[in-house]
Amino acid sequence: MKLVTFDTGKNPRIGIWLEAQKVILDLSLVQPDLPRTMIAFLEAGEPALQRAREALAAPLPTALIPFDQVVLLAPIPSPGKLLCMGHNYMDHTATSPGELPEFPNLFLKASSCVVGPGSPVLLTGASQAVDYEGEFCFVIGKRASRVNQAQAMEHVAGYTLLNDVSARDYANRVSQWMLGKSFDTFAPLGPALVTKDEVPDPHQLELVMKINGEERQHSNTRNLIFSIPFLIAHISQVLTLEPGDVVSTGTPSGSGAGRKPPVFLQPGDEMRLTVEKIGELFNRVAAAA
Numbered sequence: 001m002k003l004v005t006f007d008t009g010k011n012p013r014i015g016i017w018l019e020a021q022k023v024i025l026d027l028s029l030v031q032p033d034l035p036r037t038m039i040a041f042l043e044a045g046e047p048a049l050q051r052a053r054e055a056l057a058a059p060l061p062t063a064l065i066p067f068d069q070v071v072l073l074a075p076i077p078s079p080g081k082l083l084c085m086g087h088n089y090m091d092h093t094a095t096s097p098g099e100l101p102e103f104p105n106l107f108l109k110a111s112s113c114v115v116g117p118g119s120p121v122l123l124t125g126a127s128q129a130v131d132y133e134g135e136f137c138f139v140i141g142k143r144a145s146r147v148n149q150a151q152a153m154e155h156v157a158g159y160t161l162l163n164d165v166s167a168r169d170y171a172n173r174v175s176q177w178m179l180g181k182s183f184d185t186f187a188p189l190g191p192a193l194v195t196k197d198e199v200p201d202p203h204q205l206e207l208v209m210k211i212n213g214e215e216r217q218h219s220n221t222r223n224l225i226f227s228i229p230f231l232i233a234h235i236s237q238v239l240t241l242e243p244g245d246v247v248s249t250g251t252p253s254g255s256g257a258g259r260k261p262p263v264f265l266q267p268g269d270e271m272r273l274t275v276e277k278i279g280e281l282f283n284r285v286a287a288a289a
Contacts, residue, residue, distance in 0.1 A: 001016050001052060001053070001056060001194075001195045001198070002016060002017040002019065002192035002193070002194055002195075002198075002279070003015075003016060003017075003038065003041075003052070003075060003158070003192060003193040003194075003195065004016070004017045004024065004072055004073075004075055004190075004191065004192045004193070005037070005038050005072070005073045005074065005075050005076070005077060005116075006024055006065075006070040006071060006072055006073060007070065007071045007073060008065065008069060008070050008071075011036070012036075012037075012073055012077070013026065013027070013028045013036045013037075014027055014028075014034075014035075014036065014037065014038050014041055015027050015028075015065075016052060016055070016056050017067075017191075017192050018059070018064070021064075022066065022067045022068075023064040023065060023066055023067055024064070024065045024067060024070050025055060025056060025059050025063055025064055025065075026063045026064075026065055027052060027055060027063075029060065029062065029063035030055040030059070030060045030063045031051050031052070031055055034048055034051060034052070035048065038075055038076045038077075038193065038244060039076060039079075039080070039243060039244035042139075042140075042141050042157050042243035042244050043243045043244070045141075045142065049195070071116075071118075072116055072117050072118065072190060072191050072192075073116040073190075074114050074115060074116040074117075074188075074189040074190050075139075075160055075189065075190050075191070075192055075193040076114075076139065076160075076189065076193070076244050076246060077114060077116070078111050078112075078114060079111050079114065079244050079245055079246045080111070080242050080244055080245050081108065081111070081239075081241070081242070081245040081246070082108065082109045082110070082111050082114065082187060082245075082246050082248070083106055083107075083108060083109075083235065083245065083246070083247045083248065084106070084107055084108070084109050084135070084162075084164055084181070084247075084248045084250070085104055085105060085106060085226070085231070085247075085248060085249055085250035086105035086106075086107060086177070086250065087101060087105055087225075087250065088104065088105075088224055088225050088226055088249055088250030089219055089223050089224060089225065089250055089251065089252040089253065090223045090224075090225060091219065091223065091252055091253045100225055101225065103234070104225075104226045104230075104231060104234060106235070107176070107177050107178055107181065108178055109164065109178070109181045109182055109186075109187055109248075110178070110181075110182035110187075111187075112182070112184065113181075113182050113183060113184055113185060113186045113187040114187045114188075114189050115185050115187065115188050115189070115283070116188070116189065116190050116191075117188065117190040117191040117281050117282060117283065118282060118283065119185065119188065119283060120185065120283065120284050120285065120286040121163075121165055121185045121186065121188060121265070121271070121283050121284070121285050121286070122183075122184065122185045122285075122286055122287070122288040123265070123266075123267060123285060123286070123287050123288060124183070124288045125287075125288070126167070126170075126183070127167035127168075127169050127170055127180070127183070128169060128264070129167060129168040129169040129257070129262070129264050130165060130166070130167055130168075130183075130186075130264055130265045130285075131165070131166045131167075131168050131255050131256040131257050131264055131265065132163055132165060132209060132211060132216070132255060132256060132265060132271050133163065133164035133165070133166060133209075133251035133255055134161070134163060134207060134208075134209030134217050134251055134252075134273040135161065135162045135163070135164050135248040135249060135250060135251050135273075136159065136161060136162075136202075136205060136207055136221055136248070136249050136275050136278070137159060137160050137161060137162050137189075137246050137247060137248040137249065138156050138158070138159050138202065138228050138246075138247055138249070139156070139157045139158050139159065139160060139193055139244065139245070139246055139247075140155055140156065140157060140241045140242060140243055140244065140245040140246075140247070141155060141156060141157025141158070141243055142154065142155045142157075142243065143155070143240060143241065143242055143243065144232055144236045144240065144241040145236055145240040145241075146236055146237055147232060147233055147236050148233055149229040149230060149232075149233045150229075152228065152229035152230075152232035152233050152236075153196070153228065153229060153232075155232060155236075155241065156196050156228065156232070157193065157195065157196065157243070158193045158194050158195040158196050158198070158199075159193070159194050159196065159199055159202060159278050160189060160190060160191075160192065160193050160194065160246070160278065161189070161190065161191070161273050161275055161278055161279065161281040162187060162188070162189050162246070162248045162281075163187070163188040163209075163271055163273055163281060163283060164181065164186075164187070164248060164251060165181075165183070165185075165186035165187065165188070165265075166180055166181050166186070166255075167180040167181075167183055167186070168180065168257050168262075168264070170183075188271075188281055188283045189246070189281075190279075190281055191279050191280065191281055192278075192279055194277065194278050194279070198277060199277050199278070202221060202228060203221050203222050203224065203227060203228070204220065204221065204222050205220065205221045205275050205276050205277060205278070206218075206219075206220050206274075206275065206276045207219050207220065207221065207252065207273075207274070207275045208273070208274045208275075209254065209271070209272070209273045209274075210271075210272045210273075210274075211256075211265075211269055211270070211271055211272075212269055212270050213270070213272075216254045216255070216256070217251065217252050217253070217254035217255065218252070218254070219252035219253075221249070221275075223252065224249055224250070226249075228249070231247060231249070232247075235247070265285045266285065267285055267286050267287040268284070268285065268286075269284065269285040270282070270283075270284050270285075271283050271284070271285070
């Protein structure tokens, strides 16, 4: 299933995106007592997922909303934690060739900078070096505390996409990247939360980021240094992962900062991130008012 958070001008709620039919199945109309937010839905666990599957098996015609009548929001508009990785692709490490990091380089990105697909990424003028980073994410579906790698995938609800927009000048001023990663609107997320049963192997997915139609990043998740099970086990030894937490697995080479000379985002630029089986995340860059 492609689970989405959407708005029709009323209160945001969750549904299932039937992409081929170009409609959203509004779960609030077929299962009114299901939670209306994605985090609460994930917290409700397998029973809620099963009821969503039942609704999808025999969709109520009156609960189908044409896609052009909805606005997709980020599938999880305000995740409890938005954890990101630095240098987690074989071709994008800070080490010399043949030398891989021993441990993941984790940082937090503020949940307040999350925006949905189609929402603008705003340049305020504070940074002169705003960059794109296309990333594949997993979403926690079941509380994970001190789990091992063998158990780790049991705690994954599904997958989504993140554009880890970054103010390089801010991030490079100090050793901690968080401020440069957390400008408002710097976390486009979506378009959907794709349940893990739809993705047999999350470590075999093509990732492509295009800027204004030009391919800038192209890799495959098989090139991740630290796998999803490793990351869950590693993180959960320290902090508890909760339903709705988003963990982004890092970006491959090809960001604007790595070009010679560097090329940073400008108002009007169009960013299009595609990962097979997950979907496409599109956002434009705009100047803040």
